[in-house]
Amino acid sequence: MTSGGEVVVALDVGGTGMKCALVRPDGTVAHAExxxxxxxxxxxxxVGTILDVAEALAGKARADGLTPVACGIAVPGVVDEARGVAVWSANVGFRDVPLRDLAQARLGLPAALGHDVRVGGLAEARLxxxxxxxxxxxxxxxxxxxxAHVVDGSAAVGAHGAAGEIGHILVRPDGPRCGCGRPGCLEAVSSASAIGxxxxALAGSATTAAEVAARAAAGEELAARVWREAVEALADGLATGQALFDVAAMVIGGGxxxxxxxxxxPLRAALRERLTFHREPRLVAAALGDEAGCLGAALLALDTLD
Amino acid sequence: MTSGGEVVVALDVGGTGMKCALVRPDGTVAHAExxxxxxxxxxxxxVGTILDVAEALAGKARADGLTPVACGIAVPGVVDEARGVAVWSANVGFRDVPLRDLAQARLGLPAALGHDVRVGGLAEARLxxxxxxxxxxxxxxxxxxxxAHVVDGSAAVGAHGAAGEIGHILVRPDGPRCGCGRPGCLEAVSSASAIGxxxxALAGSATTAAEVAARAAAGEELAARVWREAVEALADGLATGQALFDVAAMVIGGGxxxxxxxxxxPLRAALRERLTFHREPRLVAAALGDEAGCLGAALLALDTLD
Incomplete structure (x- = not known):
């Protein structure tokens, strides 16, 4: 049994799995499941599972001698953080679910609802x-x-909870159609699934982005071409981001x-080529792996206590 | 002689002219030149002219029985507002000019330096x-x-004073080369000068964007095509802006x-076509005309007093 200490009940809800943790105020993890x-x-x-898991985690904290002080939940899609509502999510099926208030009522703790990528960005930017x-x-x-655009440790949410959708900016007017319905979105060219x-389509055999990367590294010409095209479109997207946001660091995460x-x-080189009067941001890999969402949900919940 | 009252000495410095004013805290103009x-x-x-004009304006205020409380200056280019430095400007020739401190020393008043479009956005967003x-x-x-991206009355500046450069996002990979050196920037397709x-180039006779608009309205086919192409590229740029910023209103200003x-x-219709899961922002014309920069410079200066 761990002695004393406050923790946040944190859940990062994805289309297939939920990462859950008890997170201490300094960002360290007391327990994960x-x-x-x-x-x-x-x-x-x-929603029922989310509330059951959160309640059980709060109970586990108390059983371990810890004090749960808040609950933070991250979900994908369009999230209205001010109202605590999961407005829309394609892969979890949410439509206007007041998750924050539901969690608050069930746990009897202050709660916060965040967007998975925005809270992931929050965690990468702060920790x-x-x-x-x-x-x-x-x-x-x-x-x-x-x-997620994070300035001074705070992620921009937008007027309707939909800021940061860099996957849906136009990079290739003649490019493939995106899941959103528009042609040429960055996501339709440079996402892991688009690369695969x-x-x-070109090779005629099912292949993942990770395999494309491996084959390109091994010198396979077709894989190298597909990889290069994706990297170039991604550099176009990041250059657009830099023109609009002018950040000091770009942190690349995800699979x-x-x-x-x-x-x-190659992404750094292609981005450098595209910047003229703009300062080049530091381009780095994410450091927190798939814990970022959970840590960010905890940070967001702690912010609401201030 | 006007009786009493505080005013801000405000200057909006452009490549050809300086708009100058004494602005009251409520955003009304006591005097303009x-x-x-x-x-x-x-x-x-x-720089000498800027300081002379600012000093004379402060004197004019006092002669009119007004109290100058601050000085706000707006300039184009890359502006580091935190340090008060005009970092770089193509059309005025500034390179690392500490304009804020120079104005402060000359006038003996608190001063602020802002980017012309960002303070213009500040004024349109607040007033x-x-x-x-x-x-x-x-x-x-x-x-x-x-x-300028303005949230709760504050314009995003960026890490190096260069945020908001929507003119330099890629919209037409095969498009004309931009003044910045890159091909296909929004500015190279949809600015007034690009339209002209x-x-x-197509008609063989020198024409301004205003004339193109007039001819398009009168039913001239070539003018209508050039106008439509510019509007469509502009809609692509605004759709990218909406994907990243998720704003409630887009205010279109400039010539x-x-x-x-x-x-x-047509811009509203083209933007609507491009938005799928995103909420459509209200698209409106700017209301303050070419006074926006001066008013915004005054607002920025007043903010530094708080």
Whole structure:
């Protein structure tokens, strides 16, 4: 049994899994566990699981001699953080779910609801790879692409909870159609799934982005071409981000960032080529891995206590 | 002689002219005057004129029974507002000029230095067309294109004073080369000068953007095509802005906005077409005309007094 100390009950809810933790105010993790989201059961069942897991975590904290002081929940999609409402989420099925108030009522603790990428950016900017910079753009590249613009430790939310959708900016007017319905979005060219799709279409055999990266590194010409095209479109997107945000550091996270220097080295060179009068941001890999969402949800909840 | 009352000495320095005013704390103008910048004389002479004009304005205020309480100066280019330094400006020739401290020393008043478009956005967001919205994107379209993202009455500056450069985002990978050196920037397709250039190249006779708008309205096919292409690229740029910022209102200013509904109506329709899951911002014309920079410089100076 750990003695004393305050913790935040933190949940990062994704389309397939929930990362859950008890997080201390300094950002260290006292306990972590994972659960399946099973989104196919429908949004009401998912909400039920979220509340059950959160309540059990608060109980676990108390059993371990810790004091749960707040609850932070991160979800994907469009999130209205001011009202604490999950407005819209394609992969979890939320439509206007007042998750913050539901958690507050169930746990009897102050609660905060955040957007998964925005709180991930919050964590990377405060505790991770961007901690030396006041102006940070966190870009998560996985199935989709989304960003968080964090200034002085606070992530921009937007007027309707939808800021940071860098995956849906136009980079290739003649490019493939995006899941959102528009042609040429960054996400339709440079996401991990887009890279896998593109190679699969050209090579005729199912391949993931990680395999494309490995084959490109091994000198395979087709893989190298697909990888290069994705990196170039990504550099176009980041250059647009730099023109609008003018940050000191760009932190690249999500599954694709696991390619490491094979992604970051050519991306840095391509970004440099595109910047003229703008200062080049420091381009670095995310440092917190898939814990970022949980840590960020905890930070957001702690902010509400101040 | 006006009786009593505090005013701010405000200057908006452009490549050709300086708009100058004594501005009351409520944003009304007690006195306005204009001077030539004569940038060809070199940056030192321009700085001299700025300080002379500011000092004379403070004297004029006192002679009129008013109390000058601060000085606000707006300049184009890259502006480090925190340090009060005009870092770089193509059309005035500034390189690392500590204008804020120079003005403070000369006038013996607290001073603030701002970026012309960012303070223009500040004024439009607080006093003008965006005054009902908490999240505003002000876009000035003239010789160039630049933006200011204003949230809760405060304009984003960026890590190096260069935020909001929406004119230099990629919209047409195969498009004309921009003055910045890169191909396909929004400014190279949709600025007033780009529209004039494009029509001139196709028609073979020198024409301004205002004339292109008039001819398009009169049903001339070539003018209509050039106008439509510019509006579509502009809509792509605004859609990118909405994806990243998620604002409630977009305020369009600068010379091109004088086209009124001939610009705003097709632009609104083209923007709507490009938004899928994002909420459509209110798209409106700027309300303060070319006084916005001066008013914004005054607001910025007043903010430093708080």
């Amino acid at each position: 994972r659960h399946a989201t099973e989104a196919a059961r429908g949004p009401e069942a998912v 991770g790879a961007g901690r030396d910079a006041r102006h940070v753009l966190f870009v998560a590249i996985g199935t989709g692409i989304a960003a 799709r593109r190679y699969t 694709l960032a696991q390619a490491g220097p094979a992604l970051l080295d | 204009r001077h030539a910048t004569e940038a060809a004389r070199g940056p030192e002479a321009v 003008g067309a965006g005054r009902d919205a908490r999240h505003v994107l002000f876009v000035a379209i003239g010789t160039g294109i630049a933006a 250039r494009r029509y001139t 091109l906005a004088q086209a009124g509904p001939a610009l705003l109506d």
